[in-house]
Amino acid sequence: MPRYSITTFGCQMNVHDSERMHDVLRRAGYTEAGGPEEADVLVLNTCSVREKAEQKLRSEVGRLARWKRERADRVVVVAGCVAQQEGERLLKQMRAIDVVVGPDNIPELPGLLGDLALGGLPVARTVFDLDAPRFLVASPSPSTRGAPTAFVTIMKGCDERCSFCIVPYTRGPERYRASDEIVAEIAALVAAGTREITLLGQTVNSYRDPLGALPRAPGASADDPDESEFAALLRRIAADVPGLARLRYTSPHPRHLTPSLVLAHAELAVLPRHVHMPVQSGSDRVLRRMIRRYTRAEYVARTRALVEAVPGLTLSTDIIVGFPGETEDDFAATLSLVREVGFKGLFGFKYSRRPHTPALKLPDDVAEDVKGARLARLFEESEALLAAHLSGLVGTTQEVLVEGRDKERGAGRERGAGGALWSGRTGRHEIAHIEGAGELDLLGEVVEVSIARANKHSLQAELTEAARAAARQQPRGGADAGRPARRSLPVVAAEGG
Ligand code: 5AD
Numbered sequence: 001m002p003r004y005s006i007t008t009f010g011c012q013m014n015v016h017d018s019e020r021m022h023d024v025l026r027r028a029g030y031t032e033a034g035g036p037e038e039a040d041v042l043v044l045n046t047c048s049v050r051e052k053a054e055q056k057l058r059s060e061v062g063r064l065a066r067w068k069r070e071r072a073d074r075v076v077v078v079a080g081c082v083a084q085q086e087g088e089r090l091l092k093q094m095r096a097i098d099v100v101v102g103p104d105n106i107p108e109l110p111g112l113l114g115d116l117a118l119g120g121l122p123v124a125r126t127v128f129d130l131d132a133p134r135f136l137v138a139s140p141s142p143s144t145r146g147a148p149t150a151f152v153t154i155m156k157g158c159d160e161r162c163s164f165c166i167v168p169y170t171r172g173p174e175r176y177r178a179s180d181e182i183v184a185e186i187a188a189l190v191a192a193g194t195r196e197i198t199l200l201g202q203t204v205n206s207y208r209d210p211l212g213a214l215p216r217a218p219g220a221s222a223d224d225p226d227e228s229e230f231a232a233l234l235r236r237i238a239a240d241v242p243g244l245a246r247l248r249y250t251s252p253h254p255r256h257l258t259p260s261l262v263l264a265h266a267e268l269a270v271l272p273r274h275v276h277m278p279v280q281s282g283s284d285r286v287l288r289r290m291i292r293r294y295t296r297a298e299y300v301a302r303t304r305a306l307v308e309a310v311p312g313l314t315l316s317t318d319i320i321v322g323f324p325g326e327t328e329d330d331f332a333a334t335l336s337l338v339r340e341v342g343f344k345g346l347f348g349f350k351y352s353r354r355p356h357t358p359a360l361k362l363p364d365d366v367a368e369d370v371k372g373a374r375l376a377r378l379f380e381e382s383e384a385l386l387a388a389h390l391s392g393l394v395g396t397t398q399e400v401l402v403e404g405r406d407k408e409r410g411a412g413r414e415r416g417a418g419g420a421l422w423s424g425r426t427g428r429h430e431i432a433h434i435e436g437a438g439e440l441d442l443l444g445e446v447v448e449v450s451i452a453r454a455n456k457h458s459l460q461a462e463l464t465e466a467a468r469a470a471a472r473q474q475p476r477g478g479a480d481a482g483r484p485a486r487r488s489l490p491v492v493a494a495e496g497g
Pocket of ligand 1: 049050164165166278318319320349350351353354
């Protein structure tokens with residue numbers, strides 16, 4: 001039986017696509033190899049959002065040429081956004097590649113590999129499924145069945161035209177999944193033991209039900225062009241899957257952070273108190289050139305409404321530094337926005353020119369060292385905000401969804417994390433390492449902890465006495481024994497301190 005291995009680069013959508021490739025290959029009779037060295041088929045699921053990510057693929061394929069020479073029947077597949085972007089060209093540029101497959105063509109992968117095995121030529125399939133969009137559901141594998149957290153795709157593609165971004169080119173126009181299908185997938189995951197769902201989409205909150213099956217959400221305006229049906233979908237999921245503990249989503253666009261979505265956050269307990277809301281810049285001049293279609297003041301007003309509706313809600317964001325024409329004043333505006341909003345998490349990137357993007361027409365005129373210095377300054381600011389936030393939580397009580405054992409997840413290596421055995425996330429997405437509970441089976445439980453210390457990027461926590469007593473009474477589950485029947489430990493929603 002041929003063995004395969006998948007290496008994933010890039011965003012959560014790619015991680016999720018890799019799960020679907022695992023599924024498609026397993027169903028076709030392939031088995032997963034222990035690692036790339038043992039594989040017959042090696043899949044690189046690529047990212048092209050920044051040039052660096054694309055360079056990674058090129059150097060990886062260079063290495064693989066040698067790997068291929070060791071055995072004549074070894075196969076290299078390139079999937080994901082570079083595959084979609086470059087298509088046939090990849091086959092010409094890099095002889096080591098046998099199959100190029102776009103994100104919408106994942107189901108065709110076994111067929112393409114089969115043709116190749118019969119002597120077929122290297123092939124590229126990168127066709128968008130515009131007429132009949134498919135949303136593959138990965139059937140649970142031994143490693144994902146009953147996992148505490150799972151992703152569910154609700155839309156794909158992007159109709160925004162942010163001038164820096166290649167995604168509309170690599171993922172095509174927006175296509176939405178029927179709400180009934182979304183709810184059914186979530187219900188099945190929760191029945192199998194999953195506690196937290198993250199809804200995925202390139203502009204996840206522009207969602208509309210293609211079958212028109214959702215009632216208008218409270219607060220939704222009939223004539224606001226930014227109004228989507230995302231809030232209605234959140235309400236439907238909350239009502240139909242009561243066993244779900246947490247419902248997250250990524251990545252939203254600020255344009256669709258409408259009053260109906262704010263109201264959903266105020267009313268639905270299943271929505272945790274953290275939202276990732278990419279802003280990209282704090283300068284109106286730059287935002288206009290980025291074609292983001294909101295002003296700084298609009299971003300501030302919309303996020304402020306959210307925080308007022310859900311006290312204690314934290315925001316994180318994405319920021320690009322060194323966009324064409326960005327001056328020191330523009331960058332200072334970004335720094336001041338970071339302070340004004342008080343982001344508790346920040347992904348920062350140096351602008352990188354991407355093919356097929358409108359910004360190619362603008363000169364990439366901010367020097368590399370200036371971009372580097374601005375990025376360092378930005379991180380300094382965000383690290384300080386995070387440190388203040390985390391140390392402010394010491395002594396408080398929090399609810400943590402336990403996602404795994406530290407040593408399994410490779411977490412807990414942070415200084416001061418010694419002795420921690422379980423780790424997970426608070427409702428606001430802070431990482432928490434739980435000390436001194438190694439003998440208990442906490443996987444997938446929402447437990448009450450008290451925060452003992454703050455690390456640089458995470459928290460050290462201990463179970464409260466009530467949570468410890470409740471956990472002792474909990475029947476121990478085996479690999480997946482008891483998963484569907486799991487109940488939450490008694491928790492209190494209060495946050496002391
Ligand atoms: N250069 C730098 N960063 C980019 N991003 C998207 N395109 C580019 C680009 N050309 C960043 C944005 C986006 C995140 C996923 O990647 O901040 O939100």
